[in-house]
Amino acid sequence: MTERLVVVGGDAAGMAAASQARRRRGVDDLEIVAFERGHFTSYSACGIPYWISGLVQERDALIARDPATFRDDFAIDVRLRTEVTGIDLDRREVTARRLDDGGEVRERFDTLVYATGSVPNQPDWADGDVEGIFGIQTLDDAAALRAWLDADPTPTRAVVVGGGYIGVEMAEALIQRGLAVTLVERAEQPMATVDEDMAGLVAEAMRGLGVEIRTGVTVSGVEQRDGRVSAVVTSAGPVPADVVVLGLGVRPNTALAAAAGLPLGASGGVRVDRRMRVPGVPGVWAAGDCVETLHRVTGMSVHIPLGTHANKQGRVAGINIGGGYATFPGVIGTAVTKVCDLEVGRTGLRERDATAAGFEFVSVIAESTNRAGYYPGAQSMTVKLIAERPTGRLLGAQIVGRSEAAKRIDALAVALWNEMTVDEMTALDLGYAPPYAPVWDPVLIAARKAVDALGR
Numbered sequence: 417m418t419e420r421l422v423v424v425g426g427d428a429a430g431m432a433a434a435s436q437a438r439r440r441r442g443v444d445d446l447e448i449v450a451f452e453r454g455h456f457t458s459y460s461a462c463g464i465p466y467w468i469s470g471l472v473q474e475r476d477a478l479i480a481r482d483p484a485t486f487r488d489d490f491a492i493d494v495r496l497r498t499e500v501t502g503i504d505l506d507r508r509e510v511t512a513r514r515l516d517d518g519g520e521v522r523e524r525f526d527t528l529v530y531a532t533g534s535v536p537n538q539p540d541w542a543d544g545d546v547e548g549i550f551g552i553q554t555l556d557d558a559a560a561l562r563a564w565l566d567a568d569p570t571p572t573r574a575v576v577v578g579g580g581y582i583g584v585e586m587a588e589a590l591i592q593r594g595l596a597v598t599l600v601e602r603a604e605q606p607m608a609t610v611d612e613d614m615a616g617l618v619a620e621a622m623r624g625l626g627v628e629i630r631t632g633v634t635v636s637g638v639e640q641r642d643g644r645v646s647a648v649v650t651s652a653g654p655v656p657a658d659v660v661v662l663g664l665g666v667r668p669n670t671a672l673a674a675a676a677g678l679p680l681g682a683s684g685g686v687r688v689d690r691r692m693r694v695p696g697v698p699g700v701w702a703a704g705d706c707v708e709t710l711h712r713v714t715g716m717s718v719h720i721p722l723g724t725h726a727n728k729q730g731r732v733a734g735i736n737i738g739g740g741y742a743t744f745p746g747v748i749g750t751a752v753t754k755v756c757d758l759e760v761g762r763t764g765l766r767e768r769d770a771t772a773a774g775f776e777f778v779s780v781i782a783e784s785t786n787r788a789g790y791y792p793g794a795q796s797m798t799v800k801l802i803a804e805r806p807t808g809r810l811l812g813a814q815i816v817g818r819s820e821a822a823k824r825i826d827a828l829a830v831a832l833w834n835e836m837t838v839d840e841m842t843a844l845d846l847g848y849a850p851p852y853a854p855v856w857d858p859v860l861i862a863a864r865k866a867v868d869a870l871g872r
């Protein structure tokens with residue numbers, strides 16, 4: 417009998433797994449059914465802020481492959497608007513509900529890929545029926561927000577609740593659409609993915625764009641007029657709003673997994689081994705935002721929900737299901753974000769992570785420029801390095817600057833991945849020409865400063 421693979425979740429991780437499995441196994445050998453409760457498959461959630469801002473004009477530009485492509489080119493049977501409601505490991509069967517007509521579906525599986533993504537944190541006050549409050553997790557969410565922004569009366573005042581990278585990107589998107597934007601954040605700085613000193617630079621740049629930032633403020637509810645949101649109630653008083661965007665972080669979407677008895681780790685994500693198998697549950701794989709993964713610097717299991725990991729993990733699962741051999745070696749927390757012309761990059765540990773992991777360390781901040789100082793367009797760049805004391809091993813790096821800042825983090829990520837010391841990094845053979853870097857690249861300047869701080 418033909419083996420049947422069932423995929424739960426039709427975006428990055430799930431469809432990467434399905435297509436990799438198909439590349440290695442023909443239709444007579446492997447039947448593939450993918451369930452997706454939304455309206456879209458394989459879309460770029462990462463592109464949502466740029467569609468909301470209008471920079472990307474067509475919603476469909478964010479869709480890499482639609483169900484027809486999966487059916488025609490990959491022989492994958494995608495069932496859209498169908499939500500898996502139960503996984504029975506003994507019967508090897510999933511139960512699903514068709515969201516448009518309420519019909520129930522049962523599907524047998526030999527192999528299962530669990531790729532349900534993450535669930536946005538939703539405060540109680542956003543659960544009511546006040547209109548104009550939006551999460552921003554899926555393309556369906558984004559479509560609902562776009563419709564609200566385009567409708568009459570056109571919103572003019574937006575409040576973004578939560579200053580993580582998604583909140584920051586959404587604040588930029590709404591400013592670009594011409595709204596007055598207030599970002600409310602409970603912590604002392606937005607952009608908690610970098611240390612506070614670096615986040616301060618981001619906040620300053622956002623204020624320069626016209627975003628009003630209120631930090632150290634909590635939101636307790638909303639006010640409404642005729643069923644539409646009119647203000648956000650905060651510990652510092654009400655903030656008028658015609659639209660509210662939530663960016664309060666996410667957690668792994670594991671309700672179904674837990675109910676089925678799949679093992680969850682301390683971070684809350686599904687546990688997987690390095691081949692993306694769920695340990696102790698033969699034939700079941702998991703990938704993407706719903707799993708926890710190894711942090712290569714601390715050795716801890718972490719939940720770092722990023723598209724870059726979801727695609728790689730899905731691919732690894734699919735190669736293995738297809739009969740190949742692939743492993744996912746863990747993450748170091750590399751991420752980049754743009755806030756208008758400001759670029760932010762980070763990799764490895766922040767100071768607080770290094771402290772929590774028990775490292776002794778030094779941290780340095782180096783100011784330099786993206787190009788030779790005399791070359792037109794030279795702009796300042798701030799690089800922070802965190803290095804273990806006394807070994808000098810690079811533990812973390814952050815960059816805030818303008819053009820060419822964000823992707824410089826990749827050189828630091830490679831150094832960190834390979835456990836280089838800052839001493840070794842000072843000799844790195846990085847490219848130099850005046851349009852691209854000063855003769856001492858900002859990365860090298862920061863490494864030299866870290867070596868000095870270590871007292872070498």
Ligand SMILES: Cc1cc2nc3c(=O)[nH]c(=O)nc-3n(C[C@H](O)[C@H](O)[C@H](O)COP(=O)(O)OP(=O)(O)OC[C@H]3O[C@@H](n4cnc5c(N)ncnc54)[C@H](O)[C@@H]3O)c2cc1C
Nearest residue numbers: 425427428429453461462500532533704705722723724726
């Ligand atoms: C606004 C925004 C910007 C982002 N920007 C970046 C970025 O710049 N860089 C980066 O690396 N990452 C970014 N991310 C994160 C990235 O989008 C996610 O990490 C990635 O989409 C995770 O892929 P996934 O397949 O694991 O989960 P998802 O993309 O969440 O897909 C899971 C799918 O499963 C479906 N599903 C869930 N439960 C069920 C069920 N029971 N039955 C059927 N279907 C179900 C969901 O509808 C969803 O489509 C961003 C995310 C957002 C929201």
